Amino acid sequence: xxxxxxxxxxxxxxxxxxxxxxxxxxxxxxxxxxxxxxxxxxxxxxxxxxxxxxxxxxxxxxxxxxxxxxxxxxxxxxxxxxxxxxxxxxxxxxxxxxxxxxxxxxxxxxxxxxxxxxxxxxxxxxxxxxxxxxxxxxxxxxxxxxxxxxxxxxxxxxxxxxxxxxxxxxxxxxxxxxxxxxxxxxxxxxxxxxxxxxxxxxxxxxxxxxxxxxxxxxxxxxxxxxxxxxxxxxxxxxxxxxxxxxxxxxxxxxxxxxxxxxxxxxxxxxxxxxxxxxxxxx
Numbered sequence: 001x002x003x004x005x006x007x008x009x010x011x012x013x014x015x016x017x018x019x020x021x022x023x024x025x026x027x028x029x030x031x032x033x034x035x036x037x038x039x040x041x042x043x044x045x046x047x048x049x050x051x052x053x054x055x056x057x058x059x060x061x062x063x064x065x066x067x068x069x070x071x072x073x074x075x076x077x078x079x080x081x082x083x084x085x086x087x088x089x090x091x092x093x094x095x096x097x098x099x100x101x102x103x104x105x106x107x108x109x110x111x112x113x114x115x116x117x118x119x120x121x122x123x124x125x126x127x128x129x130x131x132x133x134x135x136x137x138x139x140x141x142x143x144x145x146x147x148x149x150x151x152x153x154x155x156x157x158x159x160x161x162x163x164x165x166x167x168x169x170x171x172x173x174x175x176x177x178x179x180x181x182x183x184x185x186x187x188x189x190x191x192x193x194x195x196x197x198x199x200x201x202x203x204x205x206x207x208x209x210x211x212x213x214x215x216x217x218x219x220x221x222x223x224x225x226x227x228x229x230x231x232x233x234x235x236x237x238x239x240x241x242x243x244x245x246x247x248x249x250x251x252x253x254x255x256x257x258x259x260x261x262x263x264x265x266x267x268x269x270x271x272x273x274x275x276x277x278x279x280x281x282x
Contacts, residue, residue: 034075041079041137045092046071047129056127061098065105068133073109081137086115088136095130096121102131147257148218151225154255154262159227160211164199168192172261180268206231206247215252226252233281245281249274 035042048057048064051074057067076082091102099119107114115135125132154170157163171192179186190198202209209231217224229249235242249269256264 034079036139039139040087041081041085041139043072043075043135043137045126045132045134046075047125047127047132049127049129056129061130062101062105064129065098065102065131068131069105069109072133072135076137079137079139081139083109084112085137085139086135087138089115089117090134091117091119092122092125092132092134093119093130094122094125098130144218144220146260147221147223148216150257150260151218151223151255151262152213152216155211155213155225155227158195158199161199161203161209164196164203167196167199170262171195172258172263175262176264178264178266180266181271202229202231205233205235205237207234221257223255223257224252225255226250233278237278238275240278240282243281247274247277247281 031044033044046068048067049055049071050057050067051071057064073083076085091106093099093102102119150170154167157166158170171190173191175190175192175195177188177190179188206229209229211227211229213225213227215224215226227250229251231247233240233243233245233247237247250273251267251269253265253267255262
């Protein structure tokens with residue numbers, strides 16, 4: 001029993017020393033694991049080292065290649081990305097006779113379109129590895145999805161009339177609001193408080209209106225939204241006295257975001273259809 005305890009302690013000391021060496025080596029190597037630039041994430045070359053032990057997987061070339069792909073997958077997940085986000089891959093092989101196995105292992109990690117790729121034969125690789133892979137991923141989908149969620153929450157909470165005061169959580173301190181009317185396009189400057197007051201005006205005019213987002217599309221830093229609002233004519237609108245009858249507004253808007261906040265928007269309303277309803281409701 002004492003002998004087994006000595007062996008266990010020795011093993012722990014060796015593993016601790018190995019991990020310490022790995023961490024120290026990683027700390028002094030003159031490169032970053034990943035670098036973000038514009039809409040891209042650049043992933044430094046990955047070799048088949050086990051992420052827990054730091055040792056190169058040596059059972060077989062196939063096992064080593066799988067470990068490389070698993071390491072790339074881990075790096076992508078750390079950045080909320082996946083293999084489908086890769087746009088360019090470079091593979092370095094120490095022995096081109098492993099090319100077919102490489103393709104089989106590599107291909108098993110993709111379900112859709114493959115990224116562009118090049119495979120290069122080399123005489124040596126770090127850590128006596130037999131394969132190394134570097135990659136470039138498109139990182140814009142993450143930001144677009146984030147922007148889309150922000151606008152969706154803004155519409156559902158603020159523009160819907162549910163919680164107008166929450167405008168400050170979604171809008172910058174000042175916002176440019178472009179009203180896209182064919183006869184006279186105008187631009188006004190709004191603040192979160194000003195926008196909140198604007199929604200409260202809607203509640204006075206239409207009561208507790210229903211609000212349904214019918215389309216939401218994100219592209220780069222902009223999000224397009226279309227909605228349908230239905231309420232009752234409860235106060236004077238454009239010279240038309242209140243009738244208490246239903247009124248439906250269909251509108252679309254493009255929101256531009258910076259650093260997670262709405263900074264500008266372009267709104268267009270079906271004014272002809274709205275005016276026609278006011279005339280019919282007399």
